[in-house]
Amino acid sequence: METFRLKNGQLLEIRKADPEDAAQLLAYLPLIGAESDNLLFGKEGIALTLEGEQKLLREIGEEPNSIFLLGFVNGVLIATCNVRASQRERKRHQGTFAIAVRKPFWHLGIGSLLGKKALDWAKATNIIATIQLTVRTDNVHAIRLYERLGFRPIGILHRDLRIRGEYHDTLMMEWLVE
Numbered sequence: 001m002e003t004f005r006l007k008n009g010q011l012l013e014i015r016k017a018d019p020e021d022a023a024q025l026l027a028y029l030p031l032i033g034a035e036s037d038n039l040l041f042g043k044e045g046i047a048l049t050l051e052g053e054q055k056l057l058r059e060i061g062e063e064p065n066s067i068f069l070l071g072f073v074n075g076v077l078i079a080t081c082n083v084r085a086s087q088r089e090r091k092r093h094q095g096t097f098a099i100a101v102r103k104p105f106w107h108l109g110i111g112s113l114l115g116k117k118a119l120d121w122a123k124a125t126n127i128i129a130t131i132q133l134t135v136r137t138d139n140v141h142a143i144r145l146y147e148r149l150g151f152r153p154i155g156i157l158h159r160d161l162r163i164r165g166e167y168h169d170t171l172m173m174e175w176l177v178e
């Protein structure tokens with residue numbers, strides 16, 4: 001567990017997820033889903049049972065090329081950042097990146113902190129060589145954050161997301177281990 005003092009004076013605690021975090025993660029996902037239209041799900045969260053989420057977290061915990069970081073303020077889960085990579089020999093060097101922070105905690109530097117921790121970890125694996133993500137082209141704050149973390153734009157995926165009947169383009173970005 002690592003602790004950081006936020007701009008607003010509150011303490012942020014960051015640690016890796018384990019299977020016991022499954023229930024609070026399942027409660028958190030619909031909340032972040034409802035707070036923006038920038039994720040792959042909305043207020044419905046993700047269709048995973050408690051057992052399914054526990055299994056997922058166990059697998060990620062055991063994979064040398066995947067990480068799931070959690071951020072807490074006053075013991076409440078308020079942020080997540082994960083890098084997931086395949087176990088196939090030909091793809092195990094390529095991670096996929098996801099990040100979210102609960103809306104009341106935006107602009108406090110939490111996304112930057114979590115993102116940097118995940119990328120520092122990725123460098124140290126000596127397995128991960130590239131990390132990819134997609135972000136809505138109108139999610140300018142996330143794109144700015146990713147650029148500051150070292151991600152570079154690759155190209156546009158047209159109609160990549162469909163939300164309430166409307167298509168949205170996404171920007172694909174990559175981060176290469178130097």
Ligand SMILES: CC(C)(COP(=O)(O)OP(=O)(O)OC[C@H]1O[C@@H](n2cnc3c(N)ncnc32)[C@H](O)[C@@H]1OP(=O)(O)O)[C@@H](O)C(=O)NCCC(=O)NCCS
Pocket residue numbers: 036038039099100101102105106107108109110111112113134135136139141142144145
């Ligand atoms: C994108 C997201 C993760 C950023 O998290 P965050 O904790 O607010 O990020 P930070 O506080 O580290 O901000 C990083 C920088 O991004 C910019 N930024 C982020 N959100 C911003 C906003 N709403 N308005 C203005 N600038 C913003 C700022 O330049 C900020 O720099 P600063 O440190 O000088 O303020 C968060 O807004 C979020 O979870 N959004 C909804 C889910 C989402 O979009 N996830 C990404 C999907 S690809």
